[in-house]
Amino acid sequence: MRTEVLLAFLAMAAVSYGIRVMGYLVGTRIPDHPRLRAALAQLPAAILIALVVPMLAHAGPPEWLAAGIVAAAAWFVELLVVPLAIGVVAVVLLRGLF
Numbered sequence: 001m002r003t004e005v006l007l008a009f010l011a012m013a014a015v016s017y018g019i020r021v022m023g024y025l026v027g028t029r030i031p032d033h034p035r036l037r038a039a040l041a042q043l044p045a046a047i048l049i050a051l052v053v054p055m056l057a058h059a060g061p062p063e064w065l066a067a068g069i070v071a072a073a074a075w076f077v078e079l080l081v082v083p084l085a086i087g088v089v090a091v092v093l094l095r096g097l098f
Contacts, residue, residue: 044080062094 030036056067070087077083 048080048084060098062091062098065094066090 052067056063059067066087069090070083073083073086074080
């Protein structure tokens with residue numbers, strides 16, 4: 001392995017670890033407020049939406065249908081993992097059809 005690749009890898013690992021440590025240190029100093037707790041509870045869904053919507057903008061019918069199936073599943077199931085798994089299966093099956 002080249003030296004610059006190894007240094008880049010180590011630098012990325014250090015930055016990633018530093019971000020995690022800073023999040024822990026800062027997070028312990030933030031007061032526990034009901035509004036903040038509610039906002040943080042919605043953060044995983046917001047991140048997923050931010051990742052999925054741009055991809056759907058350039059997607060075809062299988063992905064759009066799978067997104068509809070995922071939205072319907074998310075309406076009835078509270079666990080986030082279940083609609084995600086249903087979405088993966090739906091995309092694979094629908095891509096096989098189209």
